[in-house]
Each structure stands twice: as C-alpha cells, then as structure tokens.
Amino acid sequence: MATVVSHQAITSQRTSSNFKASHFLKEPLNVPIKLRQKRFKIQATASQAPLLDPVLSPSKTIPQSYKKKSNEASLILIRHGESLWNEKNLFTGCVDVPLTEKGVAEAIQAGKRISNIPVDLIFTSSLIRAQMTAMLAMTQHRCKKVPIILHDESEKAQTWSHVFSEETRKQSIPVIAAWQLNERMYGELQGLNKEETAERYGTQQVHEWRRSYHIPPPKGESLEMCAERAVSYFEDNIQQELAFGNNVLIAAHGNSLRSIIMYLDKLTSQEVTSLELSTGLPLLYIFKDRKFMRRGSPVGPTEAGVYAYTKRLAQYRQKLDESLA
Numbered sequence: 001m002a003t004v005v006s007h008q009a010i011t012s013q014r015t016s017s018n019f020k021a022s023h024f025l026k027e028p029l030n031v032p033i034k035l036r037q038k039r040f041k042i043q044a045t046a047s048q049a050p051l052l053d054p055v056l057s058p059s060k061t062i063p064q065s066y067k068k069k070s071n072e073a074s075l076i077l078i079r080h081g082e083s084l085w086n087e088k089n090l091f092t093g094c095v096d097v098p099l100t101e102k103g104v105a106e107a108i109q110a111g112k113r114i115s116n117i118p119v120d121l122i123f124t125s126s127l128i129r130a131q132m133t134a135m136l137a138m139t140q141h142r143c144k145k146v147p148i149i150l151h152d153e154s155e156k157a158q159t160w161s162h163v164f165s166e167e168t169r170k171q172s173i174p175v176i177a178a179w180q181l182n183e184r185m186y187g188e189l190q191g192l193n194k195e196e197t198a199e200r201y202g203t204q205q206v207h208e209w210r211r212s213y214h215i216p217p218p219k220g221e222s223l224e225m226c227a228e229r230a231v232s233y234f235e236d237n238i239q240q241e242l243a244f245g246n247n248v249l250i251a252a253h254g255n256s257l258r259s260i261i262m263y264l265d266k267l268t269s270q271e272v273t274s275l276e277l278s279t280g281l282p283l284l285y286i287f288k289d290r291k292f293m294r295r296g297s298p299v300g301p302t303e304a305g306v307y308a309y310t311k312r313l314a315q316y317r318q319k320l321d322e323s324l325a
C-alpha cells in the first residue's frame, strides 16, 4: 500500500541529517554560518545538552565567517550491488533485502574503482543493500578511514553513539541514512516476478511502469514521485555539502539514482526513460562553479585517465601515494 509521507516528516528528517553531519564532520568550519547557526540551534534545543560536542563546543564551532574547503568537490553515485531479489528477478522497491555474494563482490569492486577519489561524507538510503554496498566499497578505500553510521532514530541513539575523540573522528567518515534515497516504492508489484508480470500484463505495460517518468505502477510511485523526494533531499542536504567542498559518496538505488542523474544531467522526462544503471557501478561527477560535470565511471585504481580528471583529484591521489609509501 502506498504511504503518504507528510511534508513535516520530510522536513524533520532533513533537519536531523543536517544536525548529524555537522556534529560529526571533522571540518565543521567549512559549514556556512547560516547553516551552522541552524545546526547549533538544533543542537542547543535538542536536549539538556548531552549532545554537546566535548571537543568542539558550539561557541567554538560558529565562526564569524566561513571559508570553503575547496571550490570543487567530487560526487560518486553507486547503485547497490546485486540483491537477492535482483537475482530472483523480483520487483523489490522498498522491500529491504540484502546483497548476494555477487553483490558483495560488485560492491568491493566498486570500492577499488573509487579508492583514490576523496570521500568526506556518505549518504545511503535506509535499505540494507545500499548500506552494505557503501560499507563494503569503503573497505577498499586507500584513505583507510572508518565509515560510521550516524543514528538519529531517538535522542538516546544520538547520545549513545557519540564519539568523544577528535582524533578518532578525523579517521572516520560519517554515513547518513535517508529514506528519501530509497528505491521507488513499487506498490503492488513488490515481490512479483518481473518476467511473469510482463506475461500477465504485457511487455509494453510493464515497461511503462518500470521506465516511464509519469506512470506509477499500481499503488506505487512513478519516477516523478520518487524524484520529488530524492531530488529535494539531494538539493537540501547533499548539494550544500558539495558547495563547501565536501566530497560525497551516495549509495542508493536504480530509480532514486536515475531521478538524481536526471537532475544532474538535466535530462528530459523522455530522455530518462532510456537511462539504465548497472548494479555496483560507480559514477563520478565533479561539482564546480555550481555546475555538475559528469566524468563517467572510474575505471580502476590503476587507470591513469581517472586521476587526470581534475588537478585536485590528481593531488589527492599523490597525497595518498606519499602517505602510504
């Protein structure tokens, strides 16, 4: 059954994600003053102050002015590796199923391909297949930082997962799970076999449900509806991090990512119908001068071409080479 999510729920989720990221990111000074003040307000009112950062007190974290970390940032998108229901060819949507062994291998391979590209912050959907993909991919990253899922399901969860060492935080990458990045809700198709459904309703009908922009599957979300939540979340929570120079990895799903790519590449509703994403394939974008430049899929850590994409990426790789030499 389709669930209608209120605007209020969306807003509170966004706010909470902002709070968590600022609380954890090792470079809070890169957060613009307006947003930082907003975050501080949330931090100060969230409780009797158990969430106050023992290392960076709020007074220290609100500067008079802010300095961008960089005017360029990398954005990596990865569709999760093969899931158990991809393997069985079942419509999955918002059903929370894990990766297959092949999916695990795809996530590890994706990690190798992005192992020289900087990642400061990770966004995943709230579904395990995307989270497994992000975590497995990061095991391959040459920075060797530890991705840590930030929990905001309750105040207690926030407090109990707090990290009390700045040094440890420097060696960590915050992971924010957001339901807005979940797969498109497939309605009454969830759990049905794709081939059998095509036999029953006709190939054309099923193709429209799966690939058209406007037509929703029975009691499910169209790509347009999915884009409404996924792209709003991207604009409100992810794009601002990129604008400060924070490098972002998003691990999500075929359709939530198709809608985000539609936004990044300015595709029309007609063009997006032919956009297909393979499982476990990382796609790289560079965000610069408020524009997204598509750089394709990083081929592998040893392929020189990938690192020639920008001077900044080449410098990052050189730093990794030097620190690991």
Ligand SMILES: O=C(O)[C@H](O)COP(=O)(O)O
Pocket: 090, 091, 092, 093, 094, 183, 186, 210, 253, 254, 255
């Ligand atoms: O939810 C699913 O079944 C798949 O992950 C994506 O399905 P699609 O290929 O029909 O878009």
